[in-house]
Amino acid sequence: MTKIKTQLSNWQGVPFTNVIIEDVFWRPRLEVLKKVTLPACLTKCEETGRITNFAKAGGLIEGTFEGIYFNDSDVYKVIEGIAYSLMSEPDPELEAQADRIIDLIASAQESDGYLSTYYTLEAPESKWTDMEKHEMYNGGHLIEAAVAYFEATGKRKLLDVACKLADHYDDLFGPGKRHWVEGHEEIELALVKLYRVTREQRYWKLSLWLLEERGHGHGFGEIWDTKEWGPAYCQDDVPVRDTRRVTGHAVRAMYLYTAMADVVHVSGDPDFVDALHRVWSHTVERNMYVTGGIGPSRHNEGFTHDYDLPNESAYCETCAAIAMVFWNHRMNLLFGDAKYADVVEREMYNGALAGISLTGDKFFYVNPLASKGDHHRVPWFDTSCCPTNLARFLPSIGQYSYAQTGQGIAVNQYMNGEAEIVMESGLGVKLKQTTQYPWNGKIELAVEADKSDFFSIYLRIPGWCRGYKVKVRGKSLLGVEALTERGYIAIHRAWSQNDTIELELDMPVEIIQARPEVLENQGRIAIQRGPIVYCLEQLDNSRLSYDAYSFSAHETLLVDHQPELLGGVTVLKGKDGEGRPCQFIPYYAWDNRESGYMQVWIRKAEDKGLYSF
Amino acid sequence: MTKIKTQLSNWQGVPFTNVIIEDVFWRPRLEVLKKVTLPACLTKCEETGRITNFAKAGGLIEGTFEGIYFNDSDVYKVIEGIAYSLMSEPDPELEAQADRIIDLIASAQESDGYLSTYYTLEAPESKWTDMEKHEMYNGGHLIEAAVAYFEATGKRKLLDVACKLADHYDDLFGPGKRHWVEGHEEIELALVKLYRVTREQRYWKLSLWLLEERGHGHGFGEIWDTKEWGPAYCQDDVPVRDTRRVTGHAVRAMYLYTAMADVVHVSGDPDFVDALHRVWSHTVERNMYVTGGIGPSRHNEGFTHDYDLPNESAYCETCAAIAMVFWNHRMNLLFGDAKYADVVEREMYNGALAGISLTGDKFFYVNPLASKGDHHRVPWFDTSCCPTNLARFLPSIGQYSYAQTGQGIAVNQYMNGEAEIVMESGLGVKLKQTTQYPWNGKIELAVEADKSDFFSIYLRIPGWCRGYKVKVRGKSLLGVEALTERGYIAIHRAWSQNDTIELELDMPVEIIQARPEVLENQGRIAIQRGPIVYCLEQLDNSRLSYDAYSFSAHETLLVDHQPELLGGVTVLKGKDGEGRPCQFIPYYAWDNRESGYMQVWIRKAEDKGLYSF
Incomplete structure (x- = not known):
């Protein structure tokens, strides 16, 4: 394995609390987030029993566990979002709600520190028997929420719960103790956050140990036991320091690399550095959509083979796009290279942002690059990681600026x-x-x-x-x-x-042609202007059916800013290959009006009258 | 042969006399043209006996013909340039000089109207025995000068000479009279100009007849008799209405198509329309350089085979670039399509403009796209068509605006x-x-x-x-x-x-990659911003030798306007594929400082970190 010599820049992030955003693009979205998205997510967590599960586990009320075993995490993520919102602007009512929920969470923590309401309520005897049951995934989100809420309010209650939980993990697992490969990464990056706020070395060391557990056959549980998935699904196929390729579930992979970058920021381990460079290249050079979307397959919510980037069936989970921001932001700080901030930007304005409606109360879990008109944002999901990820991602977006x-x-x-x-x-x-x-x-x-x-x-x-x-x-x-x-x-x-x-x-209209390896897009073009990727939506182009438009790479486009349209967007108007008027809108803004088809990659019209050179 | 149905727009040109140019780009060039270029060309015409030939032929002084048989044309072109200059701004001294020369020209016209001082002085018995001896080419330039001078001053003397000459041609040649295929086209477009100012139908009809003479085996003389050239050199291989491909000597070909477009403007002949469309496509889609240069070969001053666009050995005669303006301007008026004005622009700012130094007194005949440092502008040539073409092209440049x-x-x-x-x-x-x-x-x-x-x-x-x-x-x-x-x-x-x-x-920096058919430029890129094609010149990039720089298609460039440099240019600064600083200047401005290498097409650096889409 060739070592890549990279000098670490080890830049420091500038917290979003030091950044005031006063613009026409993000400011209205932050307002909507606070006024609509956070309350909507809270209501949904309440309605679906996610919050009640804590009260039940804490013995405050009677009842059985409701929902899916990772549902605790949604509540934590909403609290994290509330914390970020409070940091920007106090809101006693919202804070009171958070405090109330934190009390319930604290009540659900067992005396040894254990906290995952599914096991407490459903199968206390089966704790730590299935690495796929998101026990530490839930814990990771608790820690992130706790750190955020402590920083927002100075209140230690949730942080104490988090430390007690982390200490519990540290008691059970580690060198000379039990093995553990958490199926869905998240705990690893959370432990580094906990280390940063507590300065307790054991937390980042536990994170490192958890990272190093992977790839040595220590994994077990329903996922590992199936032929269909195998360890690559959970990035457990090779030791992390030997990682060469992005595999498996996209969000898991991104959280893993995020944690690796976090740990390198502390440890500087050159093997980790090399692994990060390799897997970053493999991700963005062979497995990323023009929207920044990653993970083409619905089957494994993740990666398949290189350059497999289908448009209609693109999975591109919103969480994966957000996780790409997390990872690339860390990479930028680590290596001081703008190419990572380029990816952050691509996700911010495209892959991640598409996940939320302009109204702030409807969400995409799946973000295809083409739709015949049957894919729409909805208020909530059984697995609602995406709305709650947006709820914590958006209010902290200022942190990526500097x-x-x-x-x-x-x-x-x-x-x-x-x-x-x-x-x-x-x-x-x-x-x-x-x-x-x-x-x-x-x-x-x-x-x-x-x-x-x-x-x-x-x-x-x-x-x-x-x-x-x-x-x-x-x-x-x-x-x-x-x-x-x-x-x-x-x-x-x-x-x-x-x-x-x-x-x-210079912010010209750019006509993008896919690499020849991306078979799906051969004979197609996409349009980007500045950081914004564009799409055709039926409402603006209703004369023709799906995939009937073609576009010449040499056509010119009118660049027109329409402040009243879709929250204020610059649209691109031109003529397609047959001379028919067509209009492109930003991809992130699609499916915010009446339903219809959408396409990012348009058929390329035959070029006429090209010059010889 | 498929007929292309094209509606003729038949737009009218707006004379440059209706256009006032007050800008930082062309205005200083027009000043230099008047103050330096025109006087310099006059002096050279005088020094080289070009003007004296007329006095000798008129019997005003004794002596034999000096120079080359087409030298009369240079004097006419300078007078045409003076006329344009006078239209924009009176100049009694310049006008007096022109009047003096016109008197000499008039004296040289024989009683039957014949005028070509070479034959009058050297071989009066051999008139019209060699279609390659530019008798009508000279006549064409006389006509253009006469029309211009009449329009500038209202003085008919030269116009009368021109009409008498044209009538002489009309007496000798035409249906039922003698055949004639003029080796170097020019008379055809001139006769349409003469028709436009006199409204005498016979002039455009003679032009049409001359055009139709081609391609029927009527040509003879030294060029036709050699195996090396053959009729294609003079566009005499096929009847003009059957033209499919651009062939032979580049300036001749362009003057031919210019005349065909002129005649179509009058006649509307659909066969000519189809032929023009075909040959235009063949020219710009397969035989034009990024600079607008045409005619890659020094050997025939013209075309070779499709996509043969070598850089160092590019001939790209200045006159051919100017003639592309003439032709494409007519095509624009005829068909009302901006793609022809695109070519006009490409020539104006690149291929044609490179022909003249910033000082206005040095010229390129040949315009390569790469030079190791041994190619420089000079004050004059034995065959000095290019300086005198610039002398009439530049002062009339306003006519292309509207x-x-x-x-x-x-x-x-x-x-x-x-x-x-x-x-x-x-x-x-x-x-x-x-x-x-x-x-x-x-x-x-x-x-x-x-x-x-x-x-x-x-x-x-x-x-x-x-x-x-x-x-x-x-x-x-x-x-x-x-x-x-x-x-x-x-x-x-x-x-x-x-x-x-x-x-x-939008005027972004554009990285141009050549079509795969252009073998010379495979693995190379060129840079254009707006209408300006850029080049590397040694002085700005002296650290490395010729062709040592590479450039990535994904590199960024600083766009910096430097009012003090090269008459005021926007330079592009960046780093090459090896991270070494490099600077690009407009191609037209090269060889105006100390000598050194120049390159338009730079080796393409390996792309690093490309995205997958």
């Missing part, structure tokens, strides 16, 4: 608003972005430092952007600092207290 | 300035363009009509542009009128006396 690089700031995502970042030196810097991104590629950055000082600002030039202009204090940058390094322009200088950067990213 | 479509105006080329156009209805319209084109894709058009009236404005959306925005009176166009038809947005409406159109053309 990174603190030590003696500098990396601007990863462009959105109108401002951020406060503190350098390692202690210098505070306020950055103010004025932009209409993602609809326009112009970004003005006001740099306000506590005092005039030397530091670096790294501006991400997105992978979709071929040409850019950049001025500092009204003057063009001309030297090497104007050229990208790992996808960033690095502006090193002594900044005065009030400086400006003007960045202009 | 067309009058009958009840509308087509905006073909964008340049800061204004134009006055009169509709068929008699309505006068002033259009004012405010733009930094070609460096920026934003164009503001002020529309000032004599009175509020209904008419159409057609805005060309260049072929290189995938996305555009357009507003009329500050409002987005949303209907079908906002979509392109034959490459134009057609805005039909009642215009008030003061209206505005805002057009924004």
Whole structure:
């Protein structure tokens, strides 16, 4: 195995609490999230017995377990979402609801720390007998919620529950103790979060141990015992440090790599680094859709074979797109490379965002790239991981905007608003972005430092952007600092207290042709403008039936921003290969009007009159 | 042979005298043309005996013919250039010089109208014995100069000479008279010009007859008799109405098709229409360089086989690029299709413009797309068609900006300035363009009509542009009128006396990959931004040797306008495939500084980290 020598950047994230988003794109979505999505998810958790399960397990009320064994996790994820929402804006009512639920959760914890209401209520004697029953998966989400709620409110109750649970795991499992391969990864990344807030080394070490358990035949339970799935489904086929290929269930895989990146941030293990590079390449270079979607197969909710990217039957679970953000955000911090932030962006504006309706109360679990009109968002699912993942992903989206690089700031995502970042030196810097991104590629950055000082600002030039202009204090940058390094322009200088950067990213309409290996898309094109992937939706193109439109790679498109349409979208209008008018809307916005077909990859019209060169 | 049904648009050109160019790109070039190029060409014509030949032939002075048999044409082309210059701005001194030369020309005309100083002085008994000796080619340029000078000054002297010459041709040649296939086309398009100014039908009919003479075995003379060339060299291998393929000498071919388009404008002959469509496709789809250059071979100054587009040895005569403008301008008027104006633009900003130095006094005859550093512009050539073609092409460049479509105006080329156009209805319209084109894709058009009236404005959306925005009176166009038809947005409406159109053309950096058929460019990329094709020049990239740079199709480039460099150019800066800084400048501007290598097609760097789709 060749070692890839990579210097770790070990950038630090900038919490979303330091980032104020005031724009036309995300701000309304954050409002809807708080006003509609979180209450809707709470109501659903209540209605479906998810919350009551805790009261039952705690003996507060009578009754049997309701639902599926991983349902606890949804409640935790909603609490995590509430915590993020509270961090941005206090809401005593919402907080009171969370407190009430946390009391129920705490009541359900057994005296030794164990917490998973399914086993407590249904089969207490069968704990830890089936690695597929999401005991630690539930626990991981509890920990994430606990850390978030502690950071939001300073209240320790849920954090204490989480620590007690983690300590319970640590008692049972580890070197010289019992083996354990958790079927659905999640606990591993959660334990690193718990380590970060408690500074207890044992938590990240337990995470590392759990990671290292995989691939050595320690797994058992219903999944491992079936021929159909096998250990690759749970990423248990090879030791994690030998990982070369992305396999199995997509969300599990992403949570695993997220945890590996987290652990590398602490351990710096070069084997892990190499494995992460390999599996990242394998994921994005061979197994990612243009929307950022991953995991084409409904069968295993996951990966099949390389370049297998069917459109109509694309599974592309919303959670997997969100998990790609988690992983790629970590990779960006770890390696200081913009290509990971490119993927974060692709998911933010496409694969993940498509999962939620504009109204905030309907969700996609599955995100195909083509539909004949029979696929629609719904308010809830029996397995409702996707709505609750959106409920915690969206309110924390500001965290992907910036990174603190030590003696500098990396601007990863462009959105109108401002951020406060503190350098390692202690210098505070306020950055103010004025932009209409993602609809326009112009970004003005006001740099306000506590005092005039030397530091670096790294501006991400997105992978979709071929040409850019950049001025500092009204003057063009001309030297090497104007050229990208790992996808960033690095502006090193002594900044005065009030400086400006003007960045202009070319944001043309881009016609994308698939690699020849992607058989499904041969003879097809897709359209992207800036970070936004477009689709045809029937309502705008009702004259023709599904897949009747063709489009020439040399056709021109009118770029028209329609503030009243679909929450404000830039549509693209042109003529198809037969000269018929057609209109493209952002993919994320589909299925928000009357139902009909949708297509991302359009048949490519025969090119006429191409030049010879 | 399949007939292509094409409706003729028969748009009318808008003379450059109605177009004021006030921009940073063309205006300085027009100044240099007048101050430097025209005087330099006059001086060279004088020094090389080109002007004296007329005085000798007229018996005003003693002496033998000096130079090459087609040298008369250079003097005519300079007078044509002077005429255009006078139309834009009176210059009594320049006019006096022209008058003096015209007197010499008139003196050289024989009593029967014959005029070609080579034969008069050297071999009067051998007139019309060799179709390759450019007798009518010279005559054609005389006619073009005469028409221009008449239109510029109202003076008929040269026009009378021209008519007498044309009548002489008409006496000798035509149905029932002698056959003639002029080796180098030019007379045919000139005769249509003469028809347009005199309204004498016989001139365009003689042009048609001359066109129809080709391809029937009537040609003879040194070219036809050699095995090496054969009739295809002179486009005499097939009757013009059967033309399917571009062949032979590039300038000759272009002048032929220009004349065919001129004649169709009068005759509407569907066979000619079909032939023009076929040969246009064959030219631009299989035999045109990215710079617009045509005619790859030095050997025949012309075409070889399809997709034979070598870079270092590219011949790409400047005259051929200029002639492509002539032809494509006519095609645009004839068919009302922007794709022809696209080619005009490609030549204007690349293939043709490269022919002249920024100082206006040095010229390329040959325009390779790669040079190891040994190819430079010079002040003059023995065969100096290119400098004198530039001398008449540049001062009339405003004529390519607009067309009058009958009840509308087509905006073909964008340049800061204004134009006055009169509709068929008699309505006068002033259009004012405010733009930094070609460096920026934003164009503001002020529309000032004599009175509020209904008419159409057609805005060309260049072929290189995938996305555009357009507003009329500050409002987005949303209907079908906002979509392109034959490459134009057609805005039909009642215009008030003061209206505005805002057009924004996406002008991204475009990475061009050649068709697989172009073997020379396999594994290479070229860079274009807006209409400008870029190149690497050694001075900016001196660290490495010729062809040592590679470039990734996914690399980003800084777009930087440098007003002080090369007359003001937008340069593109980035890193090559090995991470070394590199800079691209517009191709037209190469070889204006210290000598060194140049390349348009750069080796393509291996793509790293491509996405799977």
